[in-house]
Amino acid sequence: MSYYFVIVGTQDNPLFEHEFGTSKAGGDGQARFPEQARHMNQFIVHSSLDIVEEVQWGAGQMYLKCIDRFFNNYVSCFLTGGNVKFMLLHQPPSSAVSSTGVVLANPRGSTSTIAANPTSPQTEEAVRSFMLEVYESWVKTIMSPFYNVNMEVRSPVFRQRVAAAGRKYL
């Protein structure tokens, strides 16, 4: 189960990217995107930005849940007060055997884990908690007087925080 997390600024520019995998149910925290499709993640997230803009004026909540689906990829979004979008793309593991003959998905992992069910309420709750933690670190980032709007976030401490939140909830 792989996750691709992006923070998109107000000009549709990416400010922060992070790939990781699930650490629950025996996962090792590494992303397992197929090599040739890895760059597609950016395009998929970019295309769902249109949907974000459509949905954001309908409801006032910050967490917009799962807004888009592209084949196997599900995109969820969290919108901050300053119109910065936290997009999470999740790709449940396919149960097909890989070319080396090793089964990538954990065969004992039940289908009720977060990994396998991207639209279940537990997943929504887990993603919401993850987003809230990243939001806290994000507010601390923008409070810095040296941070201007739409600036790239390069702090390794921020990356550690996002990774820790990912390990904790996803």
Place this chain on the structure above:
Amino acid sequence: MSTSQAPGAGAKEQSGLRYPTSGKTIYHRPLNRAKTAELSGASFAYLFSEMVNYASKKIESIQDLEKSIASNASFPPSSSSRLNIQGHPIGLKLLDLLLYREPPRTQTRSLNIITLLHFIKINVWQHLFGQAADGLERSSDPAKPDEYMIIDNEPLVNRFISVPRDMSQLNCAAYVAGIVEGVCDGAAFPARVTAHSVGKQDDGEMWPGRTVFLVKFLPDVMERENFLGKS
């Protein structure tokens, strides 16, 4: 000093990041307000007077000078627009900070102009000045439906500022106008905010320092507002 620091700096240099001696980065500081986090009015007034001074001197970089010579436009910017620019990033930060501090049930982004202006009038003003703003009005001119006014009877920033008669069009509340503009721009309602003093200086006037912040939204905001209002 520099030689004793060199070995330590070499070890941390791989990330190019220097940690403070206590090891605590900004990510370790709490976001919720501690009770002792008030700032004294005197320190703020001191700092603000220096800011006004800086904004009114025509301090420019070489690029600004070159730009003004080349374009012959109305450069340099006036001191009130400089104060406005100084306040703008604060508005952006306040928007997210105040939203974060609200209890999770009421954490909503503003979807229309009235909600946003209420947020500014109550939350932002409370955070900055300890009390809500004194009034919120819509312009009664039918030709200008996009102008709203926030009224403050005694802006804190003007308390220790006296403006000489030859600069009477300057209102140092342009700094607060910049903050309000930052909040509006951040929330996707771009606007131009200016501060105007409407208090008369005669005796008998209750609020001589009465200031009106005129918020003029851009046309696309009004278009979206009308579209959302209909559906």
